[in-house]
Amino acid sequence: xxxxxxxxxxxxxxxxxxxxxxxxxxxxxxxxxxxxxxxxxxxxxxxxxxxxxxxxxxxxxxxxxxxxxxxxxxxxxxxxxxxxxxxxxxxxxxxxxxxxxxxxxxxxxxxxxxxxxxxxxxxxxxxxxxxxxxxxxxxxxxxxxxxxxxxxxxxxxxxxxxxxxxxxxxxxxxxxxxxxxxxxxxxxxxxxxxxxxxxxxxxxxxxxxxxxxxxxxxxxxxxxxxxxxxxxxxxxxxxxxxxxxxxxxxxxxxxxxxxxxxxxxxxxxxxxxxxxxxxxxxxxxxxxxxxxxxxxxxxxxxxxxxxxxx
Numbered sequence: 001x002x003x004x005x006x007x008x009x010x011x012x013x014x015x016x017x018x019x020x021x022x023x024x025x026x027x028x029x030x031x032x033x034x035x036x037x038x039x040x041x042x043x044x045x046x047x048x049x050x051x052x053x054x055x056x057x058x059x060x061x062x063x064x065x066x067x068x069x070x071x072x073x074x075x076x077x078x079x080x081x082x083x084x085x086x087x088x089x090x091x092x093x094x095x096x097x098x099x100x101x102x103x104x105x106x107x108x109x110x111x112x113x114x115x116x117x118x119x120x121x122x123x124x125x126x127x128x129x130x131x132x133x134x135x136x137x138x139x140x141x142x143x144x145x146x147x148x149x150x151x152x153x154x155x156x157x158x159x160x161x162x163x164x165x166x167x168x169x170x171x172x173x174x175x176x177x178x179x180x181x182x183x184x185x186x187x188x189x190x191x192x193x194x195x196x197x198x199x200x201x202x203x204x205x206x207x208x209x210x211x212x213x214x215x216x217x218x219x220x221x222x223x224x225x226x227x228x229x230x231x232x233x234x235x236x237x238x239x240x241x242x243x244x245x246x247x248x249x250x251x252x253x254x255x256x257x258x259x260x261x262x263x264x265x266x267x268x269x270x271x272x273x274x275x276x277x278x279x280x281x282x283x284x285x286x287x288x289x290x291x292x293x294x295x296x297x298x299x300x301x302x303x304x305x306x307x308x309x310x
Contacts (some may be wrong), residue, residue, distance in 0.1 A: 010050045010125040011309040014117035015041040015147045016102035017109045018266045018273045023211035024236040027194050036211035039151040050121035053095040055061035064100040065084040080115040081122045083138045088128035105183025107267030109145040116149035116306045152305025170224030173263050176285045178251050179295040180270035189268040192240035230261035230275050241269035256290035
């Protein structure tokens with residue numbers, strides 16, 4: 001009988017995401033909100049390398065400034081690795097190296113992608129073989145966006161965003177992502193939304209108790225039609241994000257004038273996602289944003305979720 005040696009290094013990859021639609025429900029007694037969102041995984045990735053170690057550690061490479069990302073036990077990737085170890089009764093550790101391409105605190109789920117890729121990396125490295133369903137269950141314990149980063153594709157998220165239903169998306173959608181030097185705190189953006197709703201509650205419709213993704217969003221995704229999708233991009237967090245970071249308004253104007261079909265703040269921001277008709281237009285919009293001093297990258301979706309590279 002031949003036994004296979006345990007790998008000495010595993011590399012995995014998980015994608016960032018765009019919320020093409022995000023409806024935020026009313027503030028609940030526990031301080032959280034139910035949401036309804038349509039996620040699309042896009043070709044901006046986090047790559048995780050995992051090597052055996054006696055303890056748990058994480059380091060970063062890549063072009064993204066990670067100075068604000070903790071490297072202690074609060075780091076989401078380390079938490080993910082420890083969850084797998086606890087679930088499997090594994091007694092060793094892991095040395096993680098994350099090549100970051102997704103902005104920190106940018107509304108694209110970079111930390112969630114780190115966690116999703118780490119779940120798969122350590123399960124493969126350690127040979128714990130927990131299986132997809134168990135890894136998804138662990139992902140949900142780490143945060144609302146982690147299960148989607150693990151699953152990828154296009155999906156509707158409800159509850160806290162972690163209750164996923166796959167959504168059909170035909171063909172490929174092209175995006176230009178305008179990145180910001182300054183991140184936005186997700187709790188701060190939600191607080192700004194709640195404060196606005198409270199201040200103007202006499203003048204605006206009440207927030208839905210159980211939000212839903214509008215049918216026209218799902219129809220546009222199924223049709224693979226960027227013009228249809230552009231008409232129904234929506235994010236309840238866009239206005240509060242723009243109040244906290246007013247320069248986003250100028251970024252939106254530049255991208256839309258340059259030829260984007262539509263733009264929106266992704267998630268809690270401050271990344272602005274511009275939907276474009278095709279690759280050529282994506283390049284034109286990227287060039288115009290860059291000329292205005294905005295860091296912009298091109299991406300396409302949907303793409304696969306977490307996977308082993310080697």
